[in-house]
Amino acid sequence: MAKAVGIDLGTTNSVISVMEGGRPEVIVNAEGARTTPSVVAYKGDERLVGQIARRQAALNPGATLFEVKRFIGRRWDEVREEANRSPFKVKEGPGGSVRIEVNGQDLAPEQVSAEVLRKMVADASAKLGTSIKDVVITVPAYFDNSQREATRQAGEIAGLNVLRVINEPTAAALAYGLERKGNETILVFDLGGGTFDVTILELGDGVFEVKSTSGDTHLGGADFDQRVVDWLAGEFQKEHNFDLRKDKQALQRLIEASEKAKIDLSSASETTISLPFITFDPETRTPMHLERTLTRAKFEELTADLLRRVREPVQRALDDAKLTASGIDEVILVGGSTRIPAVKRIVQDIIGKTPNESVNPDEAVALGAAVQAGIIQGDSSLGDIVLVDVTPLTMGVEVKGGMIAPMITRNTTVPAKKTEIYTTAENNQPGVEINVLQGERPMASDNKSLGRFKLEGIPPMPAGRPQIEVTFDIDANGILNVSAREKTSGKEASIRIENTTTLDRGDVDRMVQEAEQNAAADKQRREKVEKRNNLDSLRVQALGQIEENASAPQDAKDKLKAAADEAEEAVRSDDDAQIAGAQKRLEEELRTFMTANQAGQEGGQPQAGAQGQPKADDDVIDADFKPAE
Ligand code: ADP
Ligand code: MG
Numbered sequence: 001m002a003k004a005v006g007i008d009l010g011t012t013n014s015v016i017s018v019m020e021g022g023r024p025e026v027i028v029n030a031e032g033a034r035t036t037p038s039v040v041a042y043k044g045d046e047r048l049v050g051q052i053a054r055r056q057a058a059l060n061p062g063a064t065l066f067e068v069k070r071f072i073g074r075r076w077d078e079v080r081e082e083a084n085r086s087p088f089k090v091k092e093g094p095g096g097s098v099r100i101e102v103n104g105q106d107l108a109p110e111q112v113s114a115e116v117l118r119k120m121v122a123d124a125s126a127k128l129g130t131s132i133k134d135v136v137i138t139v140p141a142y143f144d145n146s147q148r149e150a151t152r153q154a155g156e157i158a159g160l161n162v163l164r165v166i167n168e169p170t171a172a173a174l175a176y177g178l179e180r181k182g183n184e185t186i187l188v189f190d191l192g193g194g195t196f197d198v199t200i201l202e203l204g205d206g207v208f209e210v211k212s213t214s215g216d217t218h219l220g221g222a223d224f225d226q227r228v229v230d231w232l233a234g235e236f237q238k239e240h241n242f243d244l245r246k247d248k249q250a251l252q253r254l255i256e257a258s259e260k261a262k263i264d265l266s267s268a269s270e271t272t273i274s275l276p277f278i279t280f281d282p283e284t285r286t287p288m289h290l291e292r293t294l295t296r297a298k299f300e301e302l303t304a305d306l307l308r309r310v311r312e313p314v315q316r317a318l319d320d321a322k323l324t325a326s327g328i329d330e331v332i333l334v335g336g337s338t339r340i341p342a343v344k345r346i347v348q349d350i351i352g353k354t355p356n357e358s359v360n361p362d363e364a365v366a367l368g369a370a371v372q373a374g375i376i377q378g379d380s381s382l383g384d385i386v387l388v389d390v391t392p393l394t395m396g397v398e399v400k401g402g403m404i405a406p407m408i409t410r411n412t413t414v415p416a417k418k419t420e421i422y423t424t425a426e427n428n429q430p431g432v433e434i435n436v437l438q439g440e441r442p443m444a445s446d447n448k449s450l451g452r453f454k455l456e457g458i459p460p461m462p463a464g465r466p467q468i469e470v471t472f473d474i475d476a477n478g479i480l481n482v483s484a485r486e487k488t489s490g491k492e493a494s495i496r497i498e499n500t501t502t503l504d505r506g507d508v509d510r511m512v513q514e515a516e517q518n519a520a521a522d523k524q525r526r527e528k529v530e531k532r533n534n535l536d537s538l539r540v541q542a543l544g545q546i547e548e549n550a551s552a553p554q555d556a557k558d559k560l561k562a563a564a565d566e567a568e569e570a571v572r573s574d575d576d577a578q579i580a581g582a583q584k585r586l587e588e589e590l591r592t593f594m595t596a597n598q599a600g601q602e603g604g605q606p607q608a609g610a611q612g613q614p615k616a617d618d619d620v621i622d623a624d625f626k627p628a629e
Helices: 052-057 075-087 111-126 145-157 167-176 221-238 248-264 297-303 304-308 311-320 343-350 365-377 505-548 555-571 575-595 617-625
Strands: 005-007 013-020 023-026 041-042 044-051 064-066 089-094 098-104 105-107 133-141 161-167 184-190 197-204 207-216 270-280 286-296 330-334 386-390 394-398 403-406 416-422 431-438 448-456 468-474 480-487
Touching: 005 111, 005 167, 005 365, 013 365, 041 052, 041 111, 044 111, 044 505, 052 064, 064 394, 075 089, 075 098, 089 270, 098 111, 105 111, 111 133, 111 505, 133 145, 133 167, 133 365, 145 161, 145 448, 145 505, 161 167, 161 365, 161 386, 167 184, 167 197, 167 330, 167 365, 167 386, 184 311, 184 343, 197 311, 207 311, 221 248, 221 270, 221 286, 221 297, 221 304, 286 297, 297 304, 304 343, 311 343, 311 505, 330 343, 330 365, 330 617, 343 448, 394 468, 403 416, 403 431, 403 468, 431 480, 448 480, 505 555, 505 575, 555 575
Parallel strands: 005 133, 133 161, 184 330, 207 386
Antiparallel strands: 005 013, 013 023, 041 044, 041 064, 089 098, 098 105, 184 197, 197 207, 270 286, 394 403, 394 431, 416 468, 431 448, 468 480
């Protein structure tokens, strides 16, 4: 059986890992990196994913998509404000959903995330030498139902079989706790690029039990960057009366420089932000430059309110777990933003303990996801690990008067199932519409509607007589299924979901197809480049042979040189048939030449690369795919 992998599909960075000999290991990507930026760029009809996409962002701001996880499974009215800050175009889609417009095409956030997943899995498949299909994907614990569902669909669109969607802090706890013996209560504090999660777990004897979880899906490192962006732009505006945020390219450079400054300030107490030629004076058309020094103290002042915002979720998690800070044995820091000194300070301040830094904040989540994949696949090296997770938010239905009637309250262990009986409010009511809600507020309208369910075909009865049995069923992924049945009549009625922001079956199928076609086109393009590169390196090798064997007969050298010249011409022509012909001829000539000259030299074996199947073909391709610096 092919191994299942664990993927931390992050807002900013993604990481993939697999169980190797009883331990989870990160799998490096094709670029040799352990983390892959969750960035997708569209360039013509080509898609660039990861570092290569990130690097060209400033040159291609409208079609370089990053932090798309902020939009996945969300409604337009929830993200409108963030959308407006984005250098690419985010807009309202069908049914109040979110779409990203790139080169005149509307993309669902799921499709963009699918591109990241596809690259991660393709690279990992190549590294492991086996085709990977089964994955466990992590989501912030505080993700609601539609965000989870949308993440799972992203996996489907990428052609994957999503075994499970698990909570990021729970995964981090798995990675941390794998080698710990004894009982302890831990608090996982995960502050990444776009989201904040806090989870309290009890560990002991292979049981990982989540006690409570809380968080803020709108708080992360990017918000800290934004504060620096606003400060820089504000200062610039004061001086030049020009708002840099209105210029897409300038904005992208500001964002990058601000993030870099923030990262610098995690180790330095002061940093200089220098952006020459940031824009042109609209009147005089002379170039304008930006240069500013930012101190750590000023940065902490700019972000003070963001820092304060982590307190409440931590307190809520403690309350829900019926604990006080002193009941926490260890605090585990996860996520790149926990490297900010002020963040560490505030954690220490709230819990009164020095955070434990034994896990790598960038990798713990993916490692834990691989452990979970191993558990699901029955990896015997893991022993008996039991994972008990909870649902982060209350789910219920809207009842008369616009109130929410909770069905499953937050921090209930999942999977969970609950049935309640409802009835009609009017005589001879033929059907009911049940609004399924998620959230903690008492009024229905203040919570998120996950969908509306219609139960139709109720036989005529006086008000209050029908027995409408509504069942909420949360699976191990934290994803909800709802069913309803009218009991008095014994008649099962149909149920349908309307108005959710997640994609419907038809959309998903179409996107799967599109993604596959795109992947096939990308593959073809890659192969074409690969063939051209192979021929080119073979040509270089041939010239090297001629040089090394200067004493060889002139006509042999001439023949090889002619084949090399023909290869050069073919590479330039970019014509498939010509490339194939030249490759064949050059291979033959090179082999003949080398055989004839073998007697004269040591190690005259044709190299692996000479057979048209260069061993290091990946390197050749990568070199050609890199954007000009
Ligand atoms: P995600 O889980 O959202 O993908 P990560 O855990 O990879 O995010 O964290 C990414 C965030 O961490 C980014 O906002 C990045 O700027 C920030 N970050 C990374 N390293 C540092 C650092 N040394 N100091 C401050 N912030 C950092
Ligand atoms: Mg993360």
